[in-house]
Amino acid sequence: MNILDDLKMQYKLGGIALKMIYWNIGCFLVSLVFFYQFKIGAFDFPNWIALSSEPTVFVLKPWTFLSYAFFHDGFFHLLFNMMVLNFASYLFLTFFSSKQYLGLYVLSAIFSGLIFVLGFNLLHYSGSIIGASAAIMAILVAVTTYSPLMNVRLLLVGNVKLWHITAVIIILDLMQFRLENSGGHISHLAGAFFGFSYIKLLQSGIDLSKIVSAILDFFTNLFKKQQTPFKKVHKNYRKPIEKPISKIVVKDKKQQQIDEILDKISKSGYESLSQEEKEFLFQAGK
Structure with a gap:
């Protein structure tokens, strides 16, 4: 298996994260x-x-x-975003489903945008943003809101509470708000707010991710119907003719030979069997 096949297999068997x-x-x-x-x-x-x-x-x-x-x-x-995404995804999927994960990613990206x-x-600014940071x-923030006291073991640091990590990241965003990449920091904080709101609404019985799931299910079913259109075929129904069941039982050769040996034992005893018959009966009994 080459590297490409290995990647395909990992993608196929891997989870949503x-x-x-x-x-x-x-x-x-x-x-x-295309854009570098x-x-x-730089990217354009x-x-x-x-x-x-x-x-x-x-x-x-x-x-x-x-x-x-x-x-x-x-x-x-x-690299940095994928490292944080992998970390956050592992924690989130400990408590929630893949559909909720995908729904949160999509809806938070749209909301942050x-x-x-x-x-x-x-603010009368003009610019553009790129990146998965907001989602x-x-x-x-969603998983932190749900389980803030979860212990997370960090390399060279040891065990810390999950909310400590999230708080540091949010504080760094707030500190850099007026320095550079204002658009990115606005979207980050919007994503954090959406993650917090998602869990609070979920705890109240409202799962926003169902919006995305419903849309995906609609298009999935739509494409399935287009690919396999239903064709109505009329056929005269005829009751299948039942074949008579034969009552004659035909024994195979081996079983017939066993019966003959057993019949011989019942009449003359085991000692009346030849050596070949004894070996045959022994092998048949295994």
Whole structure:
């Protein structure tokens, strides 16, 4: 099995978290081929992938409220996000289902995109964002809200409470809010808020992830119907003719020979058997 086959097998057998990481890595490799400016040494994402704060752009390209959450501006941006995503996903899936995970990722990305657009327009800023950070923050804050006192063992640090890790990340976002990447920090905090709200609503009996599940199920069933259209065929029904069951029992040769030996024993005793008959009966009894 080569590396490609091994990756395919891992993707097929892996859970939703591994699939999400694969999707992010795949989108990054695509962007590396098509959107990386080698002379400049930077990515140049088109406005049909990155989420722009300009109303004239995002209104005509509404899918960018989700597409931005699968692309990254550089290898280290991708690496850090995937490390945190893997960490947060493992904890989240300890308590919740794959459908809830996918629903939270998608809905938090859309919500964070909306807050980014609203915030930049209120501040009279203009820009665009890219990256899965907001959705990852939602997953991390969601599981922290559900189980804040969970012990997490960190390398070189030891055991810490989950809420300590999440609090440090949020505080760092707040501290850098006015320094650089304001759009990114706005979306991060929006993701954190959505993750918190998702758990609180879930505890009240409202599962927002069912919105995404219902949409996916609708399109899945729609494509299934298109691929295998139902054809109504009329046929005259005839009751199958029952074949008579034969009452004659035909014994095979081995069973017949066993019966003959047993009959001989009943008449003349075991000692009357030849050596061959004794060996045959012994082998048949195994």
